[in-house]
Amino acid sequence: MVQRSGRTLPLFGFFRRLLGHDRQFRQAIASVTGRAPGNVRLYRLAFTHASMVRQQPGQTRHLSNERLEFLGDAVLGAVVAEFLFRKFPYEPEGFLTEVRSRIVNRESMNQLALKIGLDALVQLDAGQSRSARSRSVNGNALEALVGAVYLDHGYEAARQFVLKRLIRPFVDVKALVSTTANFKSKLIEWAQRHGKAVRYELNGEQRTGGVMEFSATVLIDDEAVATGMGLSKKQAEQQAAERALDALGM
Structure with a gap:
């Protein structure tokens, strides 16, 4: 009770x-x-x-x-x-x-x-x-x-x-x-047509289990346009390029 x-x-x-x-x-x-x-x-x-x-x-x-x-x-x-x-x-x-x-x-x-x-x-x-x-x-x-x-x-x-x-x-x-495409190549082609310089800044961060995750920022004429992430440098740069193309209306 x-x-x-x-x-x-x-x-x-x-x-x-x-x-x-x-x-x-x-x-x-x-x-x-x-x-x-x-x-x-x-x-x-x-x-x-x-x-x-x-x-x-x-x-x-x-x-x-x-x-x-x-x-x-x-x-x-x-x-x-x-x-x-x-x-x-x-x-x-x-x-x-x-x-x-x-x-x-x-x-x-x-x-x-x-x-x-x-x-x-x-x-x-x-x-x-x-x-x-x-x-x-x-x-x-x-x-x-x-x-x-x-x-x-x-x-x-x-x-x-x-x-x-x-x-x-x-x-x-x-x-x-x-x-799914090579966005980096597309961005380079656009930059060449418009006389722009493209480069990437990369950073890596260790995740659980020792796996590295990378972030890449794409800069056009030294101005940051977009950032991407991936489990390799290539993936991060591809995503950054894809987002940069979106920002450019392409």
Whole structure:
């Protein structure tokens, strides 16, 4: 029997609220992934940014989503690679690599994360700037979520999540393919016609698992026009050139 005096009732209320919160979280995960979570801890970890761990003395980095992000990035890359391999059986490796990079690059992951509402689940230090969140936090959480689904339900479940919940609803592969081109060459041709000088400034940042992510800023006559990102210098420069062409109305 629940006592109505003392501390028993407030304690009961606390646990009821806690269970309600847990139920809402489970429902959110099921809605996003299409599967009820088995190991809820994995999913909570997937949405825990490293900045939250640093706030708690004695906590270690393995309590953030960085390791799950590393795993999810690998699973995501494999799923998208297989998808493109089967969809385009006669295209060369370079074409497949370019299209895959445009699907799984950091900006695309951030946009996908927002489209499925992951920003409402991510836990991070309130001191993190809006630019830092938009640059990587949500996309990292999406990759960590893929890793969590993989560990919780296996590769096939992770594959179905990526294809049915991310790629098919939100990625216009046909549009990507139709615009996949050597944007750097197009920009150089434009610059030569107009007597302009084009150059790129590159920066590299190490991601989880030792992978490097590059950013490239294209400058026309020493004026910054656009910036792109990618897992190689070439990918970053191609994206920067593509955006520069858009800015020039081409």
